[in-house]
Amino acid sequence: MDEPLLSQEEINLLLKTLGKEEKKGQEVKPTREIQPLDLSSLEHIYAGRIIALELVFERWISNLKRGLISVIAGVPTILKEGVSIMRFGELVSKLPFPSAVGYFNLRPFRGNFMIILDPKLIYMVVSNVFGGSPKPYRIESKEFTKVEMRLIEKLLKVLYNELQEAWRTIMDVELIPIGIETNPAILVIARPRERYIVLKITISLEGGEGYVMLAVPEEGIGPYKDMLKGLLEKSPEDYKKLIKALMGVPIHISVELGRAKISLGELYELKVGDTIVLENFTKEPVEVYVEGVKKFLGVLGHSGNKKAVKLIKDVKE
Numbered sequence: 001m002d003e004p005l006l007s008q009e010e011i012n013l014l015l016k017t018l019g020k021e022e023k024k025g026q027e028v029k030p031t032r033e034i035q036p037l038d039l040s041s042l043e044h045i046y047a048g049r050i051i052a053l054e055l056v057f058e059r060w061i062s063n064l065k066r067g068l069i070s071v072i073a074g075v076p077t078i079l080k081e082g083v084s085i086m087r088f089g090e091l092v093s094k095l096p097f098p099s100a101v102g103y104f105n106l107r108p109f110r111g112n113f114m115i116i117l118d119p120k121l122i123y124m125v126v127s128n129v130f131g132g133s134p135k136p137y138r139i140e141s142k143e144f145t146k147v148e149m150r151l152i153e154k155l156l157k158v159l160y161n162e163l164q165e166a167w168r169t170i171m172d173v174e175l176i177p178i179g180i181e182t183n184p185a186i187l188v189i190a191r192p193r194e195r196y197i198v199l200k201i202t203i204s205l206e207g208g209e210g211y212v213m214l215a216v217p218e219e220g221i222g223p224y225k226d227m228l229k230g231l232l233e234k235s236p237e238d239y240k241k242l243i244k245a246l247m248g249v250p251i252h253i254s255v256e257l258g259r260a261k262i263s264l265g266e267l268y269e270l271k272v273g274d275t276i277v278l279e280n281f282t283k284e285p286v287e288v289y290v291e292g293v294k295k296f297l298g299v300l301g302h303s304g305n306k307k308a309v310k311l312i313k314d315v316k317e
Contacts (some may be wrong), residue, residue: 121210
């Protein structure tokens, strides 16, 4: 016969121990009250939740590269970091001083919209415009200079124009600039608990980078939210209208013939009639760029009395 796992003495000792644990358990009292969890602090917008808004964001980002070339000496790289929901008080409390906050109305929506520029981005662009290096700069915690403010106005003008054009692929809007605030601590254009849909993008230029945020008041688009969310679900006719609108958006295409490196002295000596020899061979295909991104290889030719390029290969970067 097998021996029992526990002896009678061990069983009695175990029962006494359990009794003591129950008494101890009765004496335990909570040291603090249970705190409710604010689920809104965990809420995030995901792609496709508000279909039309997501389309506006993507169109705006796509057009910014072309628009910023008029201000920045170079071709910037623009990346979408993400979209989230934040309360106004939380958003402005995280901004450093100084920051460039452009606030505006976007009719027919209600409330104040915002475009927020990273001070590091502003310092980087100022240096770039005046021929310096776009290396990372330390935030000095002092007001922007007059030169920096003029550049901020130019940047915001480009951002406003491209945003308005992006919205007009969906519906008719009018963007009305209101002002620029550089001290987030005194910004009082909304209630502290008012919720904003915040798109954050990063702009990189030759090693330096900074962020731009677009803040959309959730209450402001509230009356139009169902329409924006169901824009592609209403009927095939609505879908066709949207596709037709998107197909009419202008796209910039450029062809790069080749590149060459010369010294500053050689550049100084150049005059009309001189020949610059490129690095490319005569029969080498040219590169075709769509909105600054290399998409095709092609060969040069002509169509009638105009220059043309024949596409011979897709390029995936």
